[in-house]
Amino acid sequence: MNWDPTVALIVAAIGLTAIGLVYLLSQPRKQNSGKRTREAPRREPSLDGESDSEIDRAIDELDQTLSGRGPETARSGDSDVGSRPQPDFEKIVSLFVQAPDGQAIRGPDLVVAAEKAGLVFGAMNIFHRLVDGRPEQGPIFSVANMVKPGSFDLAKLEQLETPGLSFFMTLPGPLPGLDAWEAMQPAAQRMAELLGAQVLDDKRNTLGRQRIAHLRDELRAYDRRHEAQGLKGW
Structure with missing residues (x-):
């Protein structure tokens, strides 16, 4: 198995037809590392605990991967299901579902768990949760592989x-941030239970009530700010 130690930064929504894949650090993050966010191009990027140069390198590597995809990767990538209509985003919120040490999540089990969690396989060869009756609005959240290049x-x-x-969601998206979180977090928990895995937060710690409450507060504030500015994406 090709486990890439550089894979921890979630980067999505690069271009209209090529949503960003997800790069996740397989090694523990720095203690002062916070929620992975990246500002839209016109704004200054801010990733708590990460330098701009580290983020730029991750973006560059992602662009190279996307542009260099061969037939093997693109074979089932002609589906537009889960494509994001808007390439720009301001915030990424992420969770990990990780198998116990020394164990792995098997493909057949993954597909069954994804179906039970309401996910569909589509764009970028990853899984997505779509808005019922409005799939053209893009994914509420997506689920990528922790192994480079992030696809299945x-x-x-x-x-x-x-x-x-x-598990990652980009904002703004088809739903308010808090609503998207309330869809993603239970789905991650459900899949973890089905797969015998555990849910970790964006700092790779066990997801606890305090962290959940903090994220909800952040997303409420994000939604209020966007609504006040007339920037709602839903």
């Missing part, structure tokens, strides 16, 4: 194994 090759389902999954 369902053509090799029986051989597919991964140490974990990355």
